[in-house]
Amino acid sequence: MADEALPEIRWRDVNKLLARPGNIVAPTFAHSPQLRDDLGKYVRVLVVGAGGLGCELLKDLALMGFQNIDVIDMDTIEVSNLNRQFLFRLQDVGKSKAEVAAKRVMQRVSGVTIVPHFCRIEDKDIEFYNNFQIIVLGLDSIEARSYINSVACSFLEYDDNDNPIEETVKPMVDGGTEGFKGHARVIMPGTTPCFECTIWLFPPQVKFPLCTLAETPRTAAHCIEYAHLIRWDEVHSGKAFDADNPEHMQWVYSEAVKRADLFGITGVTYSLTQGVVKNIIPAIASTNAIISAACALETFKLVSGCSKTLSNYLTYNGLDGIHIKATDFVREKDCLVCGPGTLIELETSVTLLQFIESLAEHPKLLISKPSITYRGNNLYMQAPPILEEMTRSNLRLPLFNLMDKVPKGTVHVSGSTDKDGKRTSCLRKLRVVFKGVDGIVDMDVAGGS
Amino acid sequence: MATEAKTKYDRQLRIWGEQGQSALEKASICLLNCGPTGSEALKNLVLGGIGSVTVVDGSKVEAFDLGNNFMLDQESLGQSKAKCVSAFLQELNDAVKAKFVEESPETLIETKPSFFTQFTLVIATQLLDRYLLKLDKICWQANVILVVARSYGLTGLVRISMKEHDVIESKPDHFLDDLRLHNPWPELKEYAHTFDLNVKTPVVHKHIPYIVILINIAEEWANTHGGSLPSTRQEKRDFKDQVKAHMLNLDEENYKEAMDASFKVSAPRGISSHLLQIINDSAAEVDSTSSDFWVLVAALKEFIENEGDGEPPLEGSIPDMTSLTDYYINLQKIYQAKAESDCLAMEQRVRNILKRIGRDPESISKASIKNFCKNARKLFVCRYRQLEDEYNTPVLPELQKYLTDEDYSFAVGFYILLRAVDRFAANYNRFPGMFDGDMDEDISWLKTIAVGILNDLGFHGSTIPEDLINEMCRFGGAELHAVAALIGGIASQEVIKLVTKQFVPLTGTFIFNGIDQKSQVLPF
Numbered sequence: 001m002a003d004e005a006l007p008e009i010r011w012r013d014v015n016k017l018l019a020r021p022g023n024i025v026a027p028t029f030a031h032s033p034q035l036r037d038d039l040g041k042y043v044r045v046l047v048v049g050a051g052g053l054g055c056e057l058l059k060d061l062a063l064m065g066f067q068n069i070d071v072i073d074m075d076t077i078e079v080s081n082l083n084r085q086f087l088f089r090l091q092d093v094g095k096s097k098a099e100v101a102a103k104r105v106m107q108r109v110s111g112v113t114i115v116p117h118f119c120r121i122e123d124k125d126i127e128f129y130n131n132f133q134i135i136v137l138g139l140d141s142i143e144a145r146s147y148i149n150s151v152a153c154s155f156l157e158y159d160d161n162d163n164p165i166e167e168t169v170k171p172m173v174d175g176g177t178e179g180f181k182g183h184a185r186v187i188m189p190g191t192t193p194c195f196e197c198t199i200w201l202f203p204p205q206v207k208f209p210l211c212t213l214a215e216t217p218r219t220a221a222h223c224i225e226y227a228h229l230i231r232w233d234e235v236h237s238g239k240a241f242d243a244d245n246p247e248h249m250q251w252v253y254s255e256a257v258k259r260a261d262l263f264g265i266t267g268v269t270y271s272l273t274q275g276v277v278k279n280i281i282p283a284i285a286s287t288n289a290i291i292s293a294a295c296a297l298e299t300f301k302l303v304s305g306c307s308k309t310l311s312n313y314l315t316y317n318g319l320d321g322i323h324i325k326a327t328d329f330v331r332e333k334d335c336l337v338c339g340p341g342t343l344i345e346l347e348t349s350v351t352l353l354q355f356i357e358s359l360a361e362h363p364k365l366l367i368s369k370p371s372i373t374y375r376g377n378n379l380y381m382q383a384p385p386i387l388e389e390m391t392r393s394n395l396r397l398p399l400f401n402l403m404d405k406v407p408k409g410t411v412h413v414s415g416s417t418d419k420d421g422k423r424t425s426c427l428r429k430l431r432v433v434f435k436g437v438d439g440i441v442d443m444d445v446a447g448g449s
Numbered sequence: 450m451a452t453e454a455k456t457k458y459d460r461q462l463r464i465w466g467e468q469g470q471s472a473l474e475k476a477s478i479c480l481l482n483c484g485p486t487g488s489e490a491l492k493n494l495v496l497g498g499i500g501s502v503t504v505v506d507g508s509k510v511e512a513f514d515l516g517n518n519f520m521l522d523q524e525s526l527g528q529s530k531a532k533c534v535s536a537f538l539q540e541l542n543d544a545v546k547a548k549f550v551e552e553s554p555e556t557l558i559e560t561k562p563s564f565f566t567q568f569t570l571v572i573a574t575q576l577l578d579r580y581l582l583k584l585d586k587i588c589w590q591a592n593v594i595l596v597v598a599r600s601y602g603l604t605g606l607v608r609i610s611m612k613e614h615d616v617i618e619s620k621p622d623h624f625l626d627d628l629r630l631h632n633p634w635p636e637l638k639e640y641a642h643t644f645d646l647n648v649k650t651p652v653v654h655k656h657i658p659y660i661v662i663l664i665n666i667a668e669e670w671a672n673t674h675g676g677s678l679p680s681t682r683q684e685k686r687d688f689k690d691q692v693k694a695h696m697l698n699l700d701e702e703n704y705k706e707a708m709d710a711s712f713k714v715s716a717p718r719g720i721s722s723h724l725l726q727i728i729n730d731s732a733a734e735v736d737s738t739s740s741d742f743w744v745l746v747a748a749l750k751e752f753i754e755n756e757g758d759g760e761p762p763l764e765g766s767i768p769d770m771t772s773l774t775d776y777y778i779n780l781q782k783i784y785q786a787k788a789e790s791d792c793l794a795m796e797q798r799v800r801n802i803l804k805r806i807g808r809d810p811e812s813i814s815k816a817s818i819k820n821f822c823k824n825a826r827k828l829f830v831c832r833y834r835q836l837e838d839e840y841n842t843p844v845l846p847e848l849q850k851y852l853t854d855e856d857y858s859f860a861v862g863f864y865i866l867l868r869a870v871d872r873f874a875a876n877y878n879r880f881p882g883m884f885d886g887d888m889d890e891d892i893s894w895l896k897t898i899a900v901g902i903l904n905d906l907g908f909h910g911s912t913i914p915e916d917l918i919n920e921m922c923r924f925g926g927a928e929l930h931a932v933a934a935l936i937g938g939i940a941s942q943e944v945i946k947l948v949t950k951q952f953v954p955l956t957g958t959f960i961f962n963g964i965d966q967k968s969q970v971l972p973f
């Protein structure tokens with residue numbers, strides 16, 4: 001990739017916005033002919049997801065002048081991706097999405113470096129995510145969004161007046177689509193609502209009651225879920241159902257047909273069986289392109305300051321004409337994730353082990369198996385075994401001592417919690433205050449309030 | 450459809466079905482100018498399996514094309530842009546025929562208007578309005594759909610031009626189920642009467658479908674209210690309480706569903722004003738030149754006035770509801786039977802009308818009639834104005850309203866300014882702000898032109914915000930990739946709706962506002 005041969009004239013159009021002064025720009029905007037180059041050289045962007053949105057995002061960001069991009073995705077390419085994930089071809093089926101996507105964009109847009117990460121988002125250290133100035137999310141799962149959100153918010157620190165400290169703000173841009181509909185949003189932790197502040201925008205999926213499936217089925221979907229959730233276990237004792245195994249799917253389909261016939265229900269098809277069992281969300285190229293482009297444009301504006309930015313949640317609906325709406329949602333003041341942290345008062349004698357045990361019972365937290373860090377130091381790590389062994393001796397020491405005997409401080413806790421009956425990874429910030437310890441200057445008293 | 454194609458297109462087949470897919474596969478699309486806006490629009494269509502695409506562009510690839518167009522790379526430098534873009538598109542999907550014509554769209558419009566008549570649809574991107582006006586006339590005359598897409602700095606527009614677009618499968622997101630609880634037909638009533646709401650067996654009581662519950666309680670109500678159903682707010686509340694009073698305990702799901710749906714018994718009889726407008730349209734007075742759609746509408750009108758007794762044919766499907774399997778299946782059959790007999794009556798009328806206007810009575814298939822009946826309440830007729838009309842006879846009061854509405858001020862400003870930059874280009878052979886040195890001069894010239902356009906439209910003394918004029922000059926005609934991908938994406942989505950004849954396409958002009966994302970559709 002002999003990119004040096006390509007002169008800056010390539011960026012003629014982008015430079016119209018970056019090199020010239022403007023009337024409607026961010027207060028921080030410093031127009032300069034050098035700005036595009038700086039954007040390319042010094043800004044690192046992380047794209048989470050290399051699927052329908054991710055492919056588009058990588059292309060869009062590379063062609064808006066970003067040249068240091070990482071992409072993370074654990075999935076491999078399937079045939080049903082090819083109607084929209086335009087970086088993949090039939091011969092790529094089975095390969096890593098992140099790796100193929102990175103390679104294809106690098107082949108076409110010279111000068112851009114895209115580092116693929118073929119792994120789960122939880123496999124990366126928290127610090128990995130701190131390498132990026134901005135994180136762009138192209139995901140289809142609520143759990144994954146929630147996790148990245150909690151990671152980005154964990155970097156956020158507040159000053160003594162509970163105002164977010166600017167250098168610790170990790171902006172996120174998030175997109176999502178379903179059929180002809182989608183959303184794009186900008187999250188500035190501490191200022192605009194984080195994913196968790198507006199979690200009600202993503203209601204959990206409604207499941208059929210088991211008694212309906214077992215006793216009073218009425219629809220094709222009921223018959224399919226009966227075969228999938230009840231009949232499978234009755235027949236295949238102990239063998240786990242695998243939705244990606246065509247034989248398993250075929251079995252569920254034929255069982256569903258039998259059940260439907262028994263009750264006089266119509267409409268069971270193989271395609272519907274797949275849709276119900278895998279909870280398939282319809283997806284098309286155009287909506288992904290629209291939402292990704294909106295996300296890439298917001299990323300470009302946020303980083304460069306060359307215009308205003310979306311404030312802060314855009315919805316797109318193309319079912320009946322074109323409806324685009326921007327809604328200015330407000331932050332949840334007491335949000336557990338993007339707020340200053342849950343306040344915990346402790347005696348100075350409490351050991352790390354006692355502290356860890358108390359987190360599982362804390363009604364707002366309910367975190368089990370937590371790892372604890374303080375100012376980037378591991379106080380206790382559940383995994384990997386070698387780190388666990390190295391930090392195990394801390395468990396019997398008082399937390400007060402481990403935190404350098406400060407009167408108050410923020411610790412980060414990562415563990416798992418129960419959400420709608422599902423174990424999910426979570427990351428929480430706790431503000432620990434030790435009882436009966438005064439700092440050299442008590443800020444509150446000194447402030448005279 | 451082959452298994453591989455079925456798997457490849459699975460996620461979209463769940464949206465528009467095999468019928469929609471086959472319509473896409475039959476369509477031939479022509480793209481004018483293959484910058485990023487046009488290339489991205491085609492990319493989305495090629496991935497989805499459109500029949501054929503023909504890329505028309507007369508230019509050669511230059512260095513700055515590599516900064517905004519993914520379909521071009523270093524090796525394309527100096528080559529025909531149309532050829533390179535078409536080659537990349539072909540790589541995306543070998544089921545699509547990707548062709549190119551190395552010729553400037555402007556020249557084709559001026560010298561070879563017949564070229565355009567071979568296509569289903571033309572997507573015109575980054576085309577100056579004087580050519581668009583000519584192209585629009587050509588397409589209008591040849592019944593070729595025209596989709597206009599333009600990216601310009603942080604703004605842009607999408608517009609559709611054609612005489613008329615009729616939609617049977619509009620597939621709205623939320624639409625009231627067609628249950629006729631306010632007006633049950635005899636068989637449905639009879640079935641409801643076979644239930645005793647005061648049955649003591651709890652398992653039966655909590656499995657009576659809410660349709661049955663509501664029909665019976667509505668009848669009780671009518672008997673004590675002189676034959677009328679609840680209509681005032683208080684009556685509706687009282688009715689709901691009456692439903693609640695039948696509950697044996699408060700966790701009976703079927704009664705909860707009945708309470709949630711209780712407002713449905715108060716639905717007004719007859720058809721919506723939207724549908725009334727369609728059946729009263731002069732196009733519903735059919736002759737041998739009428740389209741199938743209007744023949745079906747004519748039959749629908751007759752049906753509503755006769756067998757329908759004011760109602761359209763029954764849709765025939767019911768939503769899932771708490772019920773014993775048998776009760777539910779019986780209800781389903783009753784709804785289906787009524788839908789079938791309505792459809793049969795419609796079919797009779799369609800055949801008679803066809804005979805009357807001198808067409809083959811069998812020329813509209815039974816399946817089409819059935820599909821029409823299922824969607825009769827959701828029909829859509831989109832009519833468009835010719836571009837020339839939009840330019841010469843603006844909708845004054847509408848425009849006035851939007852000019853002074855804060856939510857729309859950027860969008861209307863961009864609408865005027867997008868015209869102004871074309872007029873500027875016609876006068877000075879470049880876009881305002883294209884070159885750094887001319888900036889101040891260009892700003893004042895663009896302002897003069899914009900005020901001139903407002904005057905032409907009849908708005909004397911109106912102005913466009915100064916900031917917006919400045920920004921428009923700053924854009925200097927730039928085609929940013931992200932904006933192009935968004936505008937191209939929207940254009941392709943509209944093409945899909947137009948070609949599949951499913952969902953409702955844009956009417957009016959979509960104005961993209963990339964500054965704060967408050968984009969708008971202006972109704973002209």
Ligand SMILES: [Zn+2]
Nearest residue numbers: 194197335338
């Ligand atoms: Zn929050």
